[in-house]
Amino acid sequence: MSDLKFGTEEPTAEEKTAIDELLSEIGPAEIKLDERFVVSGRTRVKDRRRLLLPALHELQNTSGWISPGGLNYACKVLGIPPAEAYGVATFYHLFSHESPEAKDLIHVCDDVACRLFGAETLIEDLKDSGHKVKPSPCLGQCERAPSVLIQRTNKKDLTAVAESNNSLTAVNIEQVLTSETLTPQMTVPQKGSEGLSLLSRVGVVDPESIEGYMKFNGYDALKKALTIGPDKVIEEVTTSKLSGRGGAAFPTGVKWRAVADQVGRPRHLVCNADESEPGTFKDRTIMEGDPFALIEAMTIAGFSIGAEQGWLYLRGEYPVAAERLENAITESRKNGFLGENIAGTEFNFDIHLYKGAGAYICGEETALFNSIEGFRGEPRNKPPFPTTHGLFGEPTAINNVETLVNVLSILTLGGDKYAMQGTGNSTGTRLFCLSGRVVNPGVYEHPFGITLREVIETAGGVVNSKKIKAILLGGAAGSFVTSNYLDLPMTLEDTREAGVSLGSGVVMVFDESDDLPDTVRRIAQFFRDESCGQCVPCRVGTVRQEEVLARFTRNAPFDTDEELLEDLSVVMKDASICGLGHTASGAVLSAINLGLLERTR
Amino acid sequence: MWAIDPRRTSSAKFADAWLGLNVGTDIALANGVAREIIHTGLVNEEFIENATEGYEEFKTHVEPWTLDVTSEVTGIPSEAIADLAHGYATAPTAQILWTLGITEHHTGVDNVLALSNLALLTGHIGRPGSGLVPLRGQNNVQGGGDMGALPNKLPGFQDVDDDNIRARFEKAWKAEFTGEHGLNLTEMFEAMEQDTLRAVWVIGENPADSEADVKHARAMLERLEVLVVQDVFMTRTAQMADVVFPAALGWAESEGTATSSERRVQRIRAAVPPPGQAKQEIEIISEMAKRLGSTTWGDPTPQELWDELRSLSPMHGGMSWERLEAEGGIQWPCPDEDHPGSLFLHGRLWERPISGRRAPFSCVEHRPPVDELNAEFPIRLTTGRVLDSYNTGVQSGKFDSPIRSGDALEISSEDAAMLNIVDGETVRVSSRRGSILMRVKTDAELQVGLAFTTFHFPELVDINQLTSDATDSKSGTGEFKAAAIKIEKIESMANV
C-alpha cells in the first residue's frame, strides 16, 4: 500500500462492527504481526478493494449516510485513499453524504411510466406529510406505477407497491412502513399458461424453496451440463443461436467460446442484473419469482467457460430480488449445487452477490466491472473486450439475466429444438415489459416474430380503447414509434431494418392525452442524470440536449435547436466512450422526427 | 519491497513489509540474514565459487548469528528475519538501497560491508536490477567524490599516492604536489583542537550548524586564526568568518555539471545572474590562485575545466560537453566517445573467468552505538530529514510550505504517557553533551524508547548540541543517528 493519509474522524461503534464483519474472512489490508513487523503491500491492498462497494452499503445502512468517520475507517482497513473512496461513494444515488434528517428516505420514481400515473402528486403528498423524499429514475416497477423504494437506516429496504396503476398513495406508504413487509411485485398475467419457458415457474413455485424448484425440473439442466461437459454445452448454446437479451443481441455461444479459449486464468462469469433501463422490469420478475433458475444458469455458464467465480451484480433498488437470490445461493450451497465439488463432480464454483447503489451506467459491462472492483462505475474504452480483459482485467463472460435463464431450456430441449422457436436468427422466446396505457401491464413471454400489435393486444389493448399516440420501444435507449409500426414483427432482423430496436423488451404505450414533450424531456433528463461524466460528449452533450428539450417544453426553442439536437446526436454517437452516450439521443431524435414535440393540448 | 528502519517511514508504508530494528544494529541484522541464507542453502554457489573470496571464513564468522540471537539484538521477530532472508535470496533480482541511516554511525563503513556480503552471497550484483545502491543526499555528493574532493584521491578516484598517476596530473597542472593524504572532516576538527590546522576555507558548508556535537565544533571554528567562508548565504559559519566570499548559486546561477546517485553526469546551467558582488566559484578560486602567486592558472571556463578533467580521469573520457548537452546525462564509466555510459557497475564479476580481483567477503562485527543508553540517558535519539526541508534549512526554509512539520521531538505515545507529557508540550532534552528545550509530538507508531527529530531548523532547535561526537574511524563520518538522551518534563516555565 501507499503511505496514505487518513482523517481523524472516528467511526461509530456500529459502523466499526459492520466493517469488521465484512472483513472477517479476508482480514485488513495491513497486519501488525509484531510491534516491529508490519505486513501490508500493494498485493494485500488489491485483494481488498472489491470490498469498498459492500462497505459503503454497510455504512449507508448502519448510519443512513456515508459519514466521514465511517468512510475513514473503511479506508484504513481496506487500504484505500480517502479521496478515491469519497469519489466512489459520491458516484451512486443511493449513498447519502449528509447526516440524515430522517430514518427513512423515500425514493419516488418520477420517470417516464410513473409520471403518467401521479408520481409528482405522490411526491408532494409525501413531502406534505413530513417524509424525506427523493425523486428517482425508473425503479423497475413500471407495471404498477407510481412505484416507491424506501431506503431505511438499520433496517431492510422496502418497496411499496399498489394493486394497480395510479393507486399508490401516501397512506399506502405509511402502511408499508408500519408493516415492514417486503412486497414482491411480480405481475405475470400469463402465469401458469402452457408454453411458457422463461416464465414457466414464476408465480407457480415457491421462490424461496429449493425443494419446490427441484420439483419443477430444477437443477436438471446443470446435471445434464455436468454430464455432457463444457464444450458440448457451448456447442448446444451456439446451435440454439441464443443472442444477448440485454440490448446488444450478441451471440452467446460465440462469447462463451471466446472466453473458454482464453489461456488466462482465473476466468469470471458475471451476470448483469443491473436492470435499470427505464421501462424494464423483466429481470426483476425472474429474480423475484424464480431465483434458483438464475443461480443454476450462472453455474452452467461458469462450468462451460471454465470459471470458478461467478459475480451477480444486482441493481440496488431490488431489495426483494436481493433477499431471494441470497437465499437461493445459500440453499444451493447447502444442497451441493454451489461451492466445491458441485453435484459430486470436480467442478468448483461459487457466486458473489454484489448490490449496485443507484447508477444506470453500471449496467454497461465495463462500468459494472469497475463498480465490483471498488472503483467509480466509469466505462472503460473498448477494445480490449471483456472476453480477454474483463473483471479484474481477467477473461470474463458477462450475460444478462434473461439470456442466462434461456440456457436452461436450451439444455433441456437441445439447441436444435430451441432454435425452432422464433424466426431465422431470432430464436427462442422474448420477454416484453408492457407498461403505460395498456389494460394489463406486466411481463409477457412471446416467441420472436409476434407483431407489436399482438403484443399490445395480449396485454388487453389500450385503456379505454384510446388512440395510441406513441410507443416507446426498447426503453429510454430505444426509440419512439407510432401506430404505423403495429404490424412490425418483433424480431432482431425486422426491427433493425425498421431502424428501431427491441432493446430490453420495453413496450410502453402512450395515448393521445399524454404530454409527450414532457416525457421526452424526462428521457433527456434521465441521460443527463445518469451520464457518468467521464467523456465530454456525453457529460456536456446530455446537459445541452436536456436544455434544448426544456426549451421545447416551454415552447421557447431557439431557431437552431433542432440542428443542435442533430449535431449532438451525431457527436454523442460518434465520440462518446460507451453505449450511454451512443444511445442518449435515440429516443429524443425519434420523437422529433415523429413530430411528438409539438404540443397538442 | 521491504523497509528496514527504526521508524515506520513513508517508504516503509509503501513496503510489503516493515522491520523496525533497533538503532545501530544493522550489522547484526545483516549477519543474521547471511547465516539464514547459508543455512537454508539459498546461497549462489556458482557466484561465490567464481567471483568472491573469503567465503569459508565469513561462514564461520556469522555462525553465532542465529535467528534468536539476531532477534534479541535487533528487536525484530525471528520469523521476519527469516522471511527477509528467504525473500532476498530467492528474488530473481534484488537491490539493497540505503541512505545515511547506514553510514552516519561509528560503524558506517562496516555497515556497508555487511550489506555487500549479502549481495555477494546471492549474486545480486553486477546485473540489471541488482546491486548495492547508496542514495545521495545532495545533487553533487557523487560529483564531489568523482572530482577528487577526498583526502586521498585525485579526480576519477585515482590514488594520490600512486606516483605514475600523480605524474600525469603534475604534468597537466604544471605544478608539483606530494602524495600525502589530506584530512577528513573529523580529522580537521581534531587538528584544529591541536592547533595544527589554523586556517580554514569553507566552501558551501555550514559546519557551525550541521556538525554533530555542534558546541564543540563552534569552539573549534572560533579558535582558528583565519576562517574564510565561501557561500551563497550568511550562514552561522559565515557569520563567524574573517572573510566571506559571496558566491554564485551552483544550480541556478552557474554553468557546470552535477553527478547524481546513479553516476549520471548532467549539465547545470545559469538561469539568473548572481546577485550583487557574488562571483562564480571558478572565478573566486582562480583569483585566489593568482593572489597566491600562480601564473599558470588563467581564467578557465567551465567547459575548459571539464575537458581537462576528461583528459585526466579515464572514467569521464567519453563525456564530451556536446554529448552531455545532447544526451541529457551520461553514467560513468564512459571511457570513450563511442561508449554509451554504464547502467550498472561490477558486471565483471559475472565474467568467467572473472576479470580482475575477486570480491572479498568482510567479517564485520556488530558494535553498539558509542553513546550508550543507561538509566540517566534512556532514550535513543535519531535524526533525519522530512520531505519539504533540506539540511540546515538555509535553502528550503525560504518558501512557505503548507506541510512544514516544524522542529518537534517525536516520541512514542507510551513514553509520553510514562513521562506524563502531552502532545505539544515543551520539554527539556539533554544528552551527555548539551541540553535544549523542544516541543514534543507524540507518534503512536514510534517504537518505545526511540525519539526522532529533524535537523532542518537549527535556529529554532539547536539539535546538534545533543548529537554524538563519535565518528567512524574509517570514513570520519559522525554518528548522527544514535545519541542517548533524557527527556524531562518542565514543571514550571519560570524555572527554565
Place this chain on the structure above:
Amino acid sequence: MNEIPVGAPRSQIEVQIDGKQVKAVEGATILNICQKEGIDTPTLCWAENLTPVNVCRVCVVEVEGSRTLVPSCSRPAEDGMVISTDSDRVRKSRKLVFELLDSSVDMDRSTTEVKEWMEHYEVDSSRMGSKNEIATVAQPPKIQDSLYVRDYERCILCYKCVEACGEDAQYTFAIATAGRGFDAHISTEFDVSLPDSACVYCGNCIGVCPTGALVFKTEHDMREEGTWDEETQEVTTTVCSFCGVGCNLELHVQDEKIVKVTSPADHSVTSGHLCIKGRFGWQHVQS
C-alpha cells in the same frame, strides 16, 4: 539462476493514414503514428508522461470498419488499419467537443496549442445559449495555501491531475473525481482543504493541467496583477540541488526572477514530475 526477462522483439505493422501507407511498430497508438507523421492532432487529456484515459475525445479519428470514431491516444494501431484524421466526421466531432467544453468551462487560460486547435476548428459555442442561461462550472477559485490555486471553473475534467497525484507519478492520491455526470468534479475527500488532505505539494498536478485550472500561486497572482508575460520568459534547464536523484528543472525566468519551475516530460529521471523542494524550493535564489 533466473534470466533477466527480455521482451520479444516487436514486429512491424503497416497502416494507411490519410491515404498514405505508413510503417509502425506493433503496440504504437494511432496518436503515436500521427505525431511521427507530423499530423497535428488535438489532445487535452493525453500527455506523454501519463497513461491515456481517453476521456476528452478531441483526438478521435475515423477507422474504417469501426461503427464509431476511435480515440487515437489509446487505440493501438493494427496491421492494415485505414485511418482518416481529417474527415468531415472527425472535424465535426472535434469541433463540437471543443464547443461543449467552451460552453461550460472558462478556456481563456488554456495552453497556446489548445487555443490554436480551438481556432483551427472554428469553435463557436454561442448557439448553446449564453453562459448565464445554461449549465456551466462557474465557481470562485480555491486558494487555501501559499503555493497552489485551484480555479475549477477552468477545469475540463481531463483527469490528468488525478493521474499525476496517483499511480502515474506521486502515489499520494490526495484528489480524485467525485460526483457524477455534469456534477463530476475533482475533489479531496469530503472536499477538505488541500493542506488538510494528503497533498504533499509536489505540483505535479499543476504541471499537467492544460487549461490553467491548477496554477502556482505565483503565476496566479502575477496574472491577476497583469504582470504575467509568457512571451518574455526564458526557460533554462538545470539540475535540482536538493538530493541525489538528479531531477532536471526547467526554470522559467521573467525579468531575472524565477517565476515557475517545471520539468521536461521526456527526461528519463523525472518524466516531468518533481517534489515540493524542486518545485518550490527556489525562493532562496532571489531572497
